[in-house]
Amino acid sequence: MLFNSYEFIFLFFPLTLLLFFVIGRRSHRGAAAWLTAASVFFYGWWNPAYVGLLLASIAFNYYFGTAIAQAVAAGMPGRAKAHLVVAVVANLTLLAYYKYANFFVANLNEAIGSHLQIATVMLPLGISFFTFTQIAFLVDTYKDGVREYRFVHYALFVTYFPHLIAGPVLHHKEMMPQFGHPATYRPHLENLAVGLTIFTLGLFKKVVLADGIAPHANDAFGMAVDGEPLSLFVAWGGALAYTLQLYFDFSGYSDMAIGLSRCFGIQLPLNFFSPYKAVNISDFWRRWHMTLSRFLRDYLYIALGGNRRGPGRRYLNLFTTMVLGGLWHGAGWTYVAWGALHGLYLVVNHGWRTLRGLFGQDVSRSTVVGRACARTLTLLCVIVGWVFFRSPTFESALQMLEGMAGLNGIALPAVVGSAGGALGDALLGMGITFDLGGARNFFEMYAWILALFGIALFAPNTSEVVRRFRPALDYIPRHIELGPRETRGRIAWRPTPRWAVFVAILAAASILSLSRVSEFLYYQF
Numbered sequence: 110m111l112f113n114s115y116e117f118i119f120l121f122f123p124l125t126l127l128l129f130f131v132i133g134r135r136s137h138r139g140a141a142a143w144l145t146a147a148s149v150f151f152y153g154w155w156n157p158a159y160v161g162l163l164l165a166s167i168a169f170n171y172y173f174g175t176a177i178a179q180a181v182a183a184g185m186p187g188r189a190k191a192h193l194v195v196a197v198v199a200n201l202t203l204l205a206y207y208k209y210a211n212f213f214v215a216n217l218n219e220a221i222g223s224h225l226q227i228a229t230v231m232l233p234l235g236i237s238f239f240t241f242t243q244i245a246f247l248v249d250t251y252k253d254g255v256r257e258y259r260f261v262h263y264a265l266f267v268t269y270f271p272h273l274i275a276g277p278v279l280h281h282k283e284m285m286p287q288f289g290h291p292a293t294y295r296p297h298l299e300n301l302a303v304g305l306t307i308f309t310l311g312l313f314k315k316v317v318l319a320d321g322i323a324p325h326a327n328d329a330f331g332m333a334v335d336g337e338p339l340s341l342f343v344a345w346g347g348a349l350a351y352t353l354q355l356y357f358d359f360s361g362y363s364d365m366a367i368g369l370s371r372c373f374g375i376q377l378p379l380n381f382f383s384p385y386k387a388v389n390i391s392d393f394w395r396r397w398h399m400t401l402s403r404f405l406r407d408y409l410y411i412a413l414g415g416n417r418r419g420p421g422r423r424y425l426n427l428f429t430t431m432v433l434g435g436l437w438h439g440a441g442w443t444y445v446a447w448g449a450l451h452g453l454y455l456v457v458n459h460g461w462r463t464l465r466g467l468f469g470q471d472v473s474r475s476t477v478v479g480r481a482c483a484r485t486l487t488l489l490c491v492i493v494g495w496v497f498f499r500s501p502t503f504e505s506a507l508q509m510l511e512g513m514a515g516l517n518g519i520a521l522p523a524v525v526g527s528a529g530g531a532l533g534d535a536l537l538g539m540g541i542t543f544d545l546g547g548a549r550n551f552f553e554m555y556a557w558i559l560a561l562f563g564i565a566l567f568a569p570n571t572s573e574v575v576r577r578f579r580p581a582l583d584y585i586p587r588h589i590e591l592g593p594r595e596t597r598g599r600i601a602w603r604p605t606p607r608w609a610v611f612v613a614i615l616a617a618a619s620i621l622s623l624s625r626v627s628e629f630l631y632y633q634f
Contacts, residue, residue: 110151110154110155111626111628112312112366112369112629113312113315113316113365113623114623114626118623121151122369125144125147126372126373128143128147129143129147129294129373130294130295130296133295138259141261142261144373145264145268147270148265148270148273149163149268151270152270152273155234156233162233163239163267164264166200166203166239166243166267167243167263167264167267167268169196169199170200170243170246170247171257171260171263171264173193173195173196173247174246174247174256174263175256176192177189177192177196177247177250177251178250180192181251181254182254189251193247193248193251196247197247197248200240200244200247201240201244203240204236204240206230207230207231207232207233208232208236208237208440211227211229211230211440212440212441214226214227234632235273235274235275235632237437238272238275238278239267239273241401242267242278242279244408245279245281245404245407245408246266246281249280255281255282257281262285266279266284266285266288269375270369271367271370272366272370272377274629274632275359275362275366275629275631275632276366276401276631277363277377277378277379277399277400277401278403278404279377279378279400280378283378283582284375287375287376288375293374295374300371300373300374301372302604303368303371303575303580303602304368304369304370304372304373305368305372306368306602306608307364307365307367307368307371307571307575308364308365308368308372309612309615309619310364310368310571310574310612310615311361311363311364311365311367311368311571312361312365312615312619313615313619314358314360314361314364315357315358315361315629316619316625316626317618317619317622318353318361319355319356319358320622320627322350322353322357322554323354323627325346325347325350325550325553325554326347326350326351326499328347329343329346329347329351330347330505332347333505333506333508333509333512334501334502338511338512338517339509339511339512339517340517340518340519340520340542340544341512341513341515341517341518341519342519342520342521343512343520343551344511344517345513346554346555346558347509348492348495348513349492349562350557350558351495352385352491352492353557353558353561353562353565354630355495355498355499356384356561356565357561357565358629358630359398359630360570361629362631363380363381364571367379367380367581368580376579376580376581378399378581378583379399379572379581379583379586380399381397381398381399381570382396382570382572382586383396383565384396384397384491385488385491385562385565385566386484386566386592387487387488387590388475388483388484389458389590390454390458390487390491391455391459392487392589392590394455395586396586396589401434405430409430409434410430413426413429413430420463423459424456424459427452427456427459428449428452428456429452430452431448431451431452431455432445432448432449432452433448434448435448435449435451436448441501443497443501443502443503443506444497444498447495447497447498450493454490454494493513496513518542520541520542520544521541521542521543521544521551522543522544522548522551522552523543523544523548524548568600569600573585573600574600574602575602577602577603578602
């Protein structure tokens, strides 16, 4: 079931919310059980066949989590570690089978010329997220003695529908204390107002902004797949359109998840914080898919040794973490290339900061011009990475990059040349050609790009707009390199009639756009 669908907005969500509070007046455990059942139904709406897989995963990890906790409490670290290894390997094996079996067999056949065949393995929705959430639980149980005694509450922790399909990746210690608080089971007008406002902002981002610019990205990347040469402005237009589509699609989902959860009185961890305002690639990964970055840092990078074994090993660990993070996003070599590219970015970034430190420069200080240049360079690097992320093959990715480099020439709509007079002649003298047709689509694409970049780069994000009401855990992150104007903008939501009218207009525009329902991009991961 999609957040941006009629059945979710007008039936599933209001019914689930209403019965949660009705049952919660009599029994907190009953309300938790209801929310768990509703979340399982939400998951099963997509494909009931995989409900059994989800429930089996929950039962398996609950059993091993309990066994690990008992071994830790009994002072048997060896047994606890053995249970942890078995459980983590089983989780990763399951994930690898569903996500990479077809990819592995196809590449093996190509490498050795064999003709092995397996039935097409369909990727269960959200398997990466509920697997990573449970791995985090198992490791936290082993390290910190975290334990969940109630199976219903553990099942709720894993299946909680706002996060189940596309994150955020949750920690048990963040979520379950909130479900143990009696106030959670009583409705609060402030939570409903804040939650519905955030949900509406996210819905508008998805169905109006992200889905509005999506056709322009699809057209350009489709041309690259077909082997058509793309001129400079067409290639850059497609790359920029996808950069913005993915931004507002994932930002919209993150807002909707936080808003839905807030209606239940539960704060999710922040997962998205204006990543295109980042001043370096490390800052970007502190802002983009923040809980995945946290998971990769805490459970992979640190496990590989982190920065404890010298700079050389640190750079290798960074690169390895990002390559595996890229592979996590999808079973394809373009995802590996995207991860490797970001790994290289991080190595260069850390190396540059180290070099500046050796020359006595304060890396924490920057000028306005220096900060603008850093943001521009970071964004350009991210855009190049998104080309590999979006492209289904290396050939189509290189086709896009060739166009972006101007190797296929520079062309503008013929209307520019005919209307420009002397300007048209000057452009011809510069080697710029003019294409017949497509002017409307060209100008519409760049109008979308300019408008959405204006929002992404200069407008406050949702967490900043609703900052007075603490919309999420760590709603103003302290580990991000905030610019002088971030978190201090004039736009601040309040429960006033003026804001109610504005949000209602956004809601109406969003509802009218639901006829073109589309999945969130991160659903495929």
